[in-house]
Amino acid sequence: MLATFAVALVRGVHRIVDVAWGLAFTAVALVTWTLSAGYGDDTRRLAVTLATCLWGLRLAVHIARRGRGHGEDPRYARMLARAPGRPALYALRKVYLLQGALVWLVSLPVQAAAYLPEGVDVLLVAGLxxxxxxxxxEAVGDHQLARFKADPAHRGRVMDQG
Incomplete structure (x- = not known):
């Protein structure tokens, strides 16, 4: 997230943190895969790593495509306009470091699963x-929402079906 913050400062847009969210989970999964070598069951390690990476990459690509060609996300623009003191440091604290901590917390099950000694079991299959x-x-919902928003007749409306 610190690298993403540096890129955002150079580019002058903080919306890239949303792309980094999915990539951060992918990074945690790959680091965990590497560090857990020789400890957990290899099949479980691979399954958990691949599932996390596929989800994270899909999310990152979707958000990157959705935001391409747009300026700053209105949420971040509003937040930074009200930021006390230096907006960049406020963004670092309220967005990047917070999201970094949340990525670590949310990914704890991925990290723990890589160290489990059991092989393929009912819980792994059910989880997959x-x-x-x-x-x-998630993918179907994102596709439906993109189609809905692309229709000029839906401008200003909320998608409440699908």
Missing amino acids: VLWAVGLTF
């Missing part, structure tokens, strides 16, 4: 099925 269902719902 749940992951696949969730990823499918």
Whole structure:
């Protein structure tokens, strides 16, 4: 997240932190894969790493495409306009460091799973099925929302179906 903050300062736009969110989970999964070598079950380690990387990369690509060609995200523009003192340091504290801490916290199950000694079991299979269902719902929902927003007749409306 610190590297993302540096890039955001150079580019003058903080919306890239949203792309970095998915990439950060991918990075945690890959680092965990590397550090857990020789400890956990290799099949479980691979499954958890691949599932996390696929989810993180899909999310990052989706958000990058959605934001391409746009300026600053209005949420960040409003937040920084009200920031006390130096807006860049405020963004570092309130956005980047907070999201970095949340990535670490949310990814704790991924990190722990890499060290489990058990091989393929019911929980791993159930987790992968749940992951696949969730990823499918997320991708379909993102696609439906993009189509909805692309229709000029929906300008200013909220998508409440699908």
